[in-house]
Amino acid sequence: MELDLTEPLNLLRRHEGEVRHFVALLATANTRARLTGPTDELVLWEDHVVDCAAALALLPQGGQVIDVGTGGGLPGLVWALCRPDVAVTLLDSVERKCALVGEMVQVLGLPPERVQVVCERSETFAARNREVFDLASARAVCEAGVLAEVLSPLVRPGGHLLAFKGPRAEEELEGGREKWDRLGLGEPERLGYDLGDKVRCFVRWEKIAPCPSKYPRRPGMAEKRPWYR
């Protein structure tokens, strides 16, 4: 299915001033620590912010959302600024990144009861926060199959998992049917969107049943997996 970007891009336009402020902070933070590559605000806007904004209309009304592996606050801070009805948790395992994102949250005046930064590995955080979020998402963190395993324990039945993906999405989803069942997930939906450059899509799963308690896997096992830091 092709995603209509009219509503999300209108939301971005409506909050453009606040988001440009975030981009300026991120560009400066990128000169101190490598959060999200570029230090050029135009590149950050065109390659990252607009991509994150494409998902704005997919966020649950008044819901609780978690951005796993937020790095410099992408997509979570764009969502927090453009969708004030949504509570956002920004999770990353690297302290330096969390400290910089925490500073940005303060400077942007986002209230702590709506936007929180958590510095922790997703698998330990998920063990204590089982199935509490309406939507869990990750951008540029790991391949879709592993991501489903990481995000599913965080999402309540009836909620959704959302992955930002590029041209390799189909390859990453191959042969996964059994895996989705095992994780309490429905068949992944592909939502393509056109930003005029490369192929992009969201992969979205509905959580249809509780996730078995063996997920998230114990950190000892998880450490062997390539995407964990």
Ligand SMILES: C[S@@+](CC[C@H](N)C(=O)[O-])C[C@H]1O[C@@H](n2cnc3c(N)ncnc32)[C@H](O)[C@@H]1O
């Ligand atoms: C390539 S960056 C992507 C950052 C951001 N989402 C973006 O789109 O620019 C991946 C991020 O995932 C974080 N990460 C990797 N493994 C993690 C884990 N087990 N728990 C929490 N964060 C993790 C890394 O610290 C890093 O900041």
